[in-house]
Amino acid sequence: xxxxxxxxxxxxxxxxxxxxxxxxxxxxxxxxxxxxxxxxxxxxxxxxxxxxxxxxxxxxxxxxxxxxxxxxxxxxxxxxxxxxxxxxxxxxxxxxxxxxxxxxxxxxxxxxxxxxxxxxxxxxxxxxxxxxxxxxxxxxxxxxxxxxxxxxxxxxxxxxxxxxxxxxxxxxxxxxxxxxxxxxxxxxxxxxxxxxxxxxxxxxxxxxxxxxxxxxxxxxxxxxxxxxxxxxxxxxxxxxxxxxxxxxxxxxxxxx
Amino acid sequence: xxxxxxxxxxxxxxxxxxxxxxxxxxxxxxxxxxxxxxxxxxxxxxxxxxxxxxxxxxxxxxxxxxxxxxxxxxxxxx
Amino acid sequence: xxxxxxxxxxxxxxxxxxxxxxxxxxxxxxxxxxxxxxxxxxxxxxxxxxxxxxxxxxxxxxxxxxxxxxxxxxxxxxxxxxxxxxxxxxxxxxxxxxxxxxxxxxxxxxxxxxxxxxxxxxxxxxxxxxxxxxxxxxxxxxxxxxxxxxxxxxxxxxxxxxxxxxxxxxxxxxxxxxxxxxxxxxxxxxxxxxxxxxxxxxxxxxxx
Numbered sequence: 417x418x419x420x421x422x423x424x425x426x427x428x429x430x431x432x433x434x435x436x437x438x439x440x441x442x443x444x445x446x447x448x449x450x451x452x453x454x455x456x457x458x459x460x461x462x463x464x465x466x467x468x469x470x471x472x473x474x475x476x477x478x479x480x481x482x483x484x485x486x487x488x489x490x491x492x493x494x495x496x497x498x499x500x501x502x503x504x505x506x507x508x509x510x511x512x513x514x515x516x517x518x519x520x521x522x523x524x525x526x527x528x529x530x531x532x533x534x535x536x537x538x539x540x541x542x543x544x545x546x547x548x549x550x551x552x553x554x555x556x557x558x559x560x561x562x563x564x565x566x567x568x569x570x571x572x573x574x575x576x577x578x579x580x581x582x583x584x585x586x587x588x589x590x591x592x593x594x595x596x597x598x599x600x601x602x603x604x605x606x607x608x609x610x611x612x613x614x615x616x617x618x619x620x621x622x623x624x625x626x627x628x629x630x631x632x633x634x635x636x637x638x639x640x641x642x643x644x645x646x647x648x649x650x651x652x653x654x655x656x657x658x659x660x661x662x663x664x665x666x667x668x669x670x671x672x
Numbered sequence: 673x674x675x676x677x678x679x680x681x682x683x684x685x686x687x688x689x690x691x692x693x694x695x696x697x698x699x700x701x702x703x704x705x706x707x708x709x710x711x712x713x714x715x716x717x718x719x720x721x722x723x724x725x726x727x728x729x730x731x732x733x734x735x736x737x738x739x740x741x742x743x744x745x746x747x748x749x750x
Numbered sequence: 751x752x753x754x755x756x757x758x759x760x761x762x763x764x765x766x767x768x769x770x771x772x773x774x775x776x777x778x779x780x781x782x783x784x785x786x787x788x789x790x791x792x793x794x795x796x797x798x799x800x801x802x803x804x805x806x807x808x809x810x811x812x813x814x815x816x817x818x819x820x821x822x823x824x825x826x827x828x829x830x831x832x833x834x835x836x837x838x839x840x841x842x843x844x845x846x847x848x849x850x851x852x853x854x855x856x857x858x859x860x861x862x863x864x865x866x867x868x869x870x871x872x873x874x875x876x877x878x879x880x881x882x883x884x885x886x887x888x889x890x891x892x893x894x895x896x897x898x899x900x901x902x903x904x905x906x907x908x909x910x911x912x913x914x915x916x917x918x919x920x921x922x923x924x925x926x927x928x929x930x931x932x933x934x935x936x937x938x939x940x941x942x943x944x945x946x947x948x949x950x951x952x953x954x955x956x957x958x
Contacts, residue, residue, distance in 0.1 A: 438748060438799055443806040454808035461809075464817040471821050475829035482836050484843060490836075497833045503723075517830060521822045544800075546807040547814050602734055609737035612801065616744070655730035658723060749799040 437619035441543055441612065459539040460547075467528040467541070475524075496524070500657065507661035512668055518558075519664075522551060523657040530611060530649035534642070542652075543611040545604065552604030555660050563667030574670040603659060610652050614645040682746045689743030696736020703728040921956075928952045 446457045474496070478489035486494055500523055504516045526542055533540025541547045563571040575592040577585055618641050625634035707725045711718035800806070929952050933943040 441800040443800060443803070443809065452806050452809045454812040456809055458806070458809055458813075460806075461813045464813050468817055468820050468824070472824055475833075476824060479829055479832040479836070482832055484836070484840055486836070493829065494833055494837065497830070497837070507723075517822065517826045520830070521818055521825055524825070525818060525821055541810065541814065544806075544810055545802070546810045550811050550814055602738075605741065606730060606734040606737060608801065609741050610733070612744070613737060613740050651726060651730070655726055658727060659730070662727075744799065745802075749802050 437616040437623070440539070440615060440619060443539075443544075460541050460544070463529065463532055463539045464525075464541050466532055467525060470528045470532070471524050496520075503658060504661055507658065508665045508668060512661070512664055515562075515664060519657060519660055522555070522660065523653055526551070526607065526656055527650070527653040530653055531646075533611065533615070534645055534649060540611055540615060542607055543615060545608045548604035548608040549600075551607070551656070552600040555603065555663060556600035559660075559663045559667045562664070563670060566668060567670055571667070571670045574666055599663065603656070607652050607656055610648055614641065614648055617641050618645065686743040686746040689739050689746060692739025692742070693736045696732060696739065699732035699735070700729055703732050925952060925956060928956070 443452060443458050443460050445452060446459060446462055450456075452458060474489065475493050478487075478493040481487055481490055483490060497520075500520050501513075501516060504512055504519055508515070529540060529542040532538055533543065563574070567573075575589045575596065577588045577592070580588050618638055621634050621637045621641060625631045625638070627634075703725065707718075707721070707728075710721070929948055932948045932952055933945070936943045936948070
């Protein structure tokens with residue numbers, strides 16, 4: 417830690433700039449100071465709670481009318497529902513539909529956390545590897561268990577390419593096993609890394625805005641980066657969900 | 673500006689790690705370009721392959737993010 | 751004095767930090783002056799990359815699980831049943847409407863077919879009636895014509911008979927007139943009329 421402080425300060429002292437691009441990811445208690453115990457109400461708690469409120473607002477208040485011809489808020493809820501439902505059905509097939517509520521839960525959490533994180537001064541839970549690792553490894557373990565429960569030993573057929581030349585199959589199997597166990601790592605780091613990178617990038621540009629000469633360029637760069645981040649927030653939620661669906665499909669239908 | 677040799681190594685490593693992000697950009701561009709080429713050749717099949725496009729983009733981008741992460745770790749966490 | 755305040759702030763901010771770390775920070779503070787370190791001391795400590803600070807992991811994981819469970823129950827208990835019911839109802843309504851429209855269309859086609867059939871029936875009926883009437887008229891006409899022909903034939907026969915009678919009468923009359931005339935002519939010429947000779951001559955003339 418000390419070394420890092422030195423590094424940051426060295427930058428700060430030599431250029432007159434102070435970069436703290438990672439300060440926005442800090443988890444701090446909302447009420448008072450002190451250590452962060454697992455039950456402490458922190459800013460992470462706050463923004464997760466806001467995400468829950470958004471879900472409730474869209475899906476409980478929005479669908480309250482139960483109208484045959486939907487109101488605007490109801491169409492938003494139906495749009496989300498139809499989008500993810502179709503994705504689950506298309507990718508996993510008909511027997512994957514019963515896992516739809518779980519996938520939908522993960523999608524909505526990531527989606528709203530990503531977008532709420534784009535608000536200034538907010539905190540982004542999905543930028544934390546702890547959060548995304550729980551999601552990623554949760555998906556990994558659940559999918560693996562489903563695979564073994566549904567298919568028994570045949571689930572291992574996922575790693576045995578029966579249409580490859582016989583000599584190559586063991587090698588392919590090793591590669592497949594490694595790639596299978598890398599899945600949760602890449603699944604979680606992809607999300608956290610994308611969000612962290614984007615937010616840190618915006619902060620770095622914001623640091624440059626302190627210099628009057630480059631401030632206009634910095635503002636343009638921030639706007640462009642922000643637009644990209646809006647895109648990334650949606651795409652990463654989508655990608656996380658569709659990869660979950662693909663993993664689930666592998667578990668339900670392991671035969672290649 | 674005092675420093676030490678380890679810090680020097682960190683910064684150089686971070687810079688090298690950032691090259692990986694640029695290489696990932698090439699990969700992402702490749703995915704998008706080939707999708708576009710295929711879509712122009714056979715527009716009717718394009719819509720059904722957007723999911724594949726996004727998955728390909730995500731995989732390509734994830735590797736760039738990994739190298740960015742290495743740079744970030746070298747800068748701030750080692 | 752600055753060193754002690756910084757260190758105190760830091761310890762307050764992050765009690766879990768190790769003594770060695772704190773000492774390290776304090777050394778950094780000595781090297782770089784009070785202001786910077788005060789700022790960093792307020793950063794709540796831990797690794798400089800907050801994502802890698804293990805002291806916050808349990809907190810985030812706990813609240814993440816709480817959040818996911820809440821979202822899951824909100825969705826599965828309230829939102830999803832509602833939305834799927836609405837969607838099912840809507841698709842049911844739409845398919846019902848489409849089915850009703852199909853049925854109406856079928857009925858319209860049936861009605862058109864029935865109309866066409868009725869029209870065709872009426873046409874054939876009319877044609878039949880016309881033909882019948884024509885046939886009846888023809889029959890009447892034929893009967894009348896036959897009757898008229900018969901009447902005409904009867905009249906003709908009668909007339910011929912009458913003519914034949916008249917002719918026969920006339921023949922006898924001619925013979926008598928010729929005899930009388932011949933006798934008168936002979937007397938006028940001064941001869942004596944021999945009745946038998948006159949008759950023979952008249953008969954001979956009449957034959958020729």
